[in-house]
Amino acid sequence: MSETNGARPPVLEVRDLVKDFDGLRAIDGCSLSVQEGTITGLIGPNGAGKTTLFNLITGYFKPDSGRVFTNGEDITSLPPHAVFHRGICRTFQIPREHGTMTVLENLMLVAPNQKGEHFWNCWLRPNAVRAQEREIRDQAMEVLEFVNLTHLATEYAGRLSGGQKKLLELARTMMARPRLVLLDEPAAGVNKTLMNKLAENIEFLRRERGVTFLLIEHDMELVMELCDPVIVMSEGRRLMEGRPEEVRNDPTVLEAYLGGQYGAA
Amino acid sequence: MMQQIDLARTALLFLPLFLLGLLALPGRATRRAILALIAAAVAAFALPLILDRGTLTYLVSFSTMAGIYAILALGLNSQWGLAGHVNFGVAGFFSVGAFTSALFTTTMPEGALAAYSQQAFGLQWPFLAGVVMAGILAAIVGFLISIPVLRLRTDFLAIATLGIAEVIRFIFQNERWLANGPQPMRGIPRPLDCLFKDPACSWLPTGVADFLAPLSPRDYVFFYLIVVSLILALVFIALERISRSPWGRMLRAIRDEENSAAMNGKNVTRRRIESFVVGSFIMGVAGAVYAHYVVSIDYSHFNPLFATFIIWVMLMLGGSGNNKGAILGAFAVWGVWSGAAFMIDSASPALQLISDDLPSRGAYLRWMLVALLLGLIVLYRPQGLIKERKRVSDFMPDDTNKD
Numbered sequence: 087m088s089e090t091n092g093a094r095p096p097v098l099e100v101r102d103l104v105k106d107f108d109g110l111r112a113i114d115g116c117s118l119s120v121q122e123g124t125i126t127g128l129i130g131p132n133g134a135g136k137t138t139l140f141n142l143i144t145g146y147f148k149p150d151s152g153r154v155f156t157n158g159e160d161i162t163s164l165p166p167h168a169v170f171h172r173g174i175c176r177t178f179q180i181p182r183e184h185g186t187m188t189v190l191e192n193l194m195l196v197a198p199n200q201k202g203e204h205f206w207n208c209w210l211r212p213n214a215v216r217a218q219e220r221e222i223r224d225q226a227m228e229v230l231e232f233v234n235l236t237h238l239a240t241e242y243a244g245r246l247s248g249g250q251k252k253l254l255e256l257a258r259t260m261m262a263r264p265r266l267v268l269l270d271e272p273a274a275g276v277n278k279t280l281m282n283k284l285a286e287n288i289e290f291l292r293r294e295r296g297v298t299f300l301l302i303e304h305d306m307e308l309v310m311e312l313c314d315p316v317i318v319m320s321e322g323r324r325l326m327e328g329r330p331e332e333v334r335n336d337p338t339v340l341e342a343y344l345g346g347q348y349g350a351a
Numbered sequence: 352m353m354q355q356i357d358l359a360r361t362a363l364l365f366l367p368l369f370l371l372g373l374l375a376l377p378g379r380a381t382r383r384a385i386l387a388l389i390a391a392a393v394a395a396f397a398l399p400l401i402l403d404r405g406t407l408t409y410l411v412s413f414s415t416m417a418g419i420y421a422i423l424a425l426g427l428n429s430q431w432g433l434a435g436h437v438n439f440g441v442a443g444f445f446s447v448g449a450f451t452s453a454l455f456t457t458t459m460p461e462g463a464l465a466a467y468s469q470q471a472f473g474l475q476w477p478f479l480a481g482v483v484m485a486g487i488l489a490a491i492v493g494f495l496i497s498i499p500v501l502r503l504r505t506d507f508l509a510i511a512t513l514g515i516a517e518v519i520r521f522i523f524q525n526e527r528w529l530a531n532g533p534q535p536m537r538g539i540p541r542p543l544d545c546l547f548k549d550p551a552c553s554w555l556p557t558g559v560a561d562f563l564a565p566l567s568p569r570d571y572v573f574f575y576l577i578v579v580s581l582i583l584a585l586v587f588i589a590l591e592r593i594s595r596s597p598w599g600r601m602l603r604a605i606r607d608e609e610n611s612a613a614m615n616g617k618n619v620t621r622r623r624i625e626s627f628v629v630g631s632f633i634m635g636v637a638g639a640v641y642a643h644y645v646v647s648i649d650y651s652h653f654n655p656l657f658a659t660f661i662i663w664v665m666l667m668l669g670g671s672g673n674n675k676g677a678i679l680g681a682f683a684v685w686g687v688w689s690g691a692a693f694m695i696d697s698a699s700p701a702l703q704l705i706s707d708d709l710p711s712r713g714a715y716l717r718w719m720l721v722a723l724l725l726g727l728i729v730l731y732r733p734q735g736l737i738k739e740r741k742r743v744s745d746f747m748p749d750d751t752n753k754d
Binding site: 184195 | 597
């Protein structure tokens with residue numbers, strides 16, 4: 087850990103992570119770190135282990151070996167809800183909205199430490215629950231305003247379009263006031279205008295709220311515009327890390343994406 | 352001019368009718384209360400005048416049984432409706448509640464009786480204490496079961512819970528020392544049954560005793576309907592409160608999309624267990640209310656058809672996820688079930704023409720009707736008679752999210 091030289095520990099550090107699926111090594115000794123206040127891109131060919139890495143960080147899978155730290159704290163193998171309470175939020179490649187609830191309540195759900203989540207408080211302390219619900223509702227309306235979904239507040243989340251669901255996913259992470267947000271292909275299936283809007287929002291949150299982002303993305307234009315640094319993964323390992331232009335011009339990256347014959351040239 | 356017996360029945364009918372009015376009538380709280388008061392008063396006077404005594408007694412005992420089923424349906428709703436647990440073991444929790452309350456409230460058999468009737472203990476506790484213990488014990492059983500079983504989902508959970516309910520039933524069938532299995536456990540006390548005896552309870556003011564004097568023990572069900580409606584109302588209010596709250600919202604989120612709920616910081620396992628235990632408690636209470644109604648219970652009352660699947664049909668017809676729907680479904684399906692008996696009875700000459708032994712198999716035709724009903728619900732109205740409400744939390748300020 088880098089605490090010895092006085093620097094703050096990285097907001098996320100993954101050390102020698104290994105994950106096997108029945109003999110298939112999906113993550114093969116992966117080490118990387120994400121510095122606070124960055125929008126770090128995570129790219130790599132299909133099957134490089136990017137989403138698996140997210141699943142390991144957020145506790146959906148337990149790694150076979152290796153460790154995960156956030157701000158110097160070991161969070162290896164913590165269950166997802168405990169990872170959430172360490173200030174890490176995550177979106178999914180395919181939006182996972184709660185379809186039978188309204189957009190507004192999808193967001194209200196996310197607010198941490200709600201008194202009304204303990205059912206006895208609903209009987210014994212209804213006024214405290216009511217007061218908190220008002221605060222959370224107001225906060226959720228602000229977030230909806232930010233992502234331009236106010237007009238859909240009382241619509242079933244399941245009825246939103248694909249792009250709107252992507253916005254809802256991002257809005258969800260804003261309700262939690264996280265330190266680190268893991269975005270899994272935020273721009274997949276999103277049109278150009280909405281993508282620009284998403285990028286703006288992400289950049290705004292980094293600048294104004296100090297949120298750190300780690301995002302998986304296949305849209306290179308978005309990655310080059312938004313991310314610095316960019317980490318390249320291949321075959322379950324970190325292949326390289328650097329500024330966007332370095333990554334773009336690196337022959338090993340090209341090789342990883344396109345196969346050996348191009349890289350060898 | 353009403354006879355005194357009808358007047359006494361009117362008095363006893365008032366409260367259940369009032370509660371029904373509160374549940375069914377529209378409008379804001381005060382308006383609804385006034386309307387319900389008037390409607391209940393009118394109906395309580397009118398019913399004994401319109402219907403003959405036998406029919407009215409039948410209607411009251413029908414409502415009592417439907418009310419008990421409604422409590423069960425509410426219990427199932429807090430598991431399946433709110434959190435999506437496919438619990439096919441309703442009968443198990445129902446029976447644990449029934450036998451628990453019986454054990455806590457009966458007298459331990461002594462002397463010659465002890466040779467015929469055995470039970471683990473008999474504490475002679477009052478009725479309400481028995482009901483509470485029934486809920487608690489069913490909740491404990493639910494909790495212990497939920498730890499291994501809630502790792503399963505959907506059909507796997509269904510099979511596991513069905514199996515567990517059968518195990519529980521076989522325990523009550525075979526363990527004689529526990530609750531006299533396979534013989535029935537008899538003499539479960541009815542609360543305040545001295546009201547209908549001669550002489551009436553000694554503490555009763557003479558005025559009240561005289562007023563109730565024309566009623567015989569056969570009219571006890573009129574009083575028990577009050578007990579059932581009060582308990583049903585209490586369960587309904589308590590469950591409604593927590594279903595329409597951040598707790599209910601969390602459960603609906605988990606039901607819809609578990610992984611996302613977990614990543615939103617919700618402890619999915621714990622919440623799933625909570626909703627399972629709440630449901631078990633309610634089913635246990637229903638068991639107690641049933642036991643004190645029928646007075647004598649044995650394992651055969653708790654078979655999967657009667658004590659699990661019919662409740663599923665009730666909830667699905669009424670509307671999964673809606674507590675009012677659960678109650679409506681219970682009354683509707685119990686009505687179909689009871690009505691079918693009359694129908695098959697009156698159709699028995701026609702059935703005789705088809706085949707000689709068909710009338711004696713009328714009971715199976717009733718099940719066929721219920722099965723048909725289930726098929727129709729799933730095909731044409733999967734959301735049930737009353738749909739689940741869009742908005743979850745009632746604790747949220749009213750100025751948003753009108754529904």
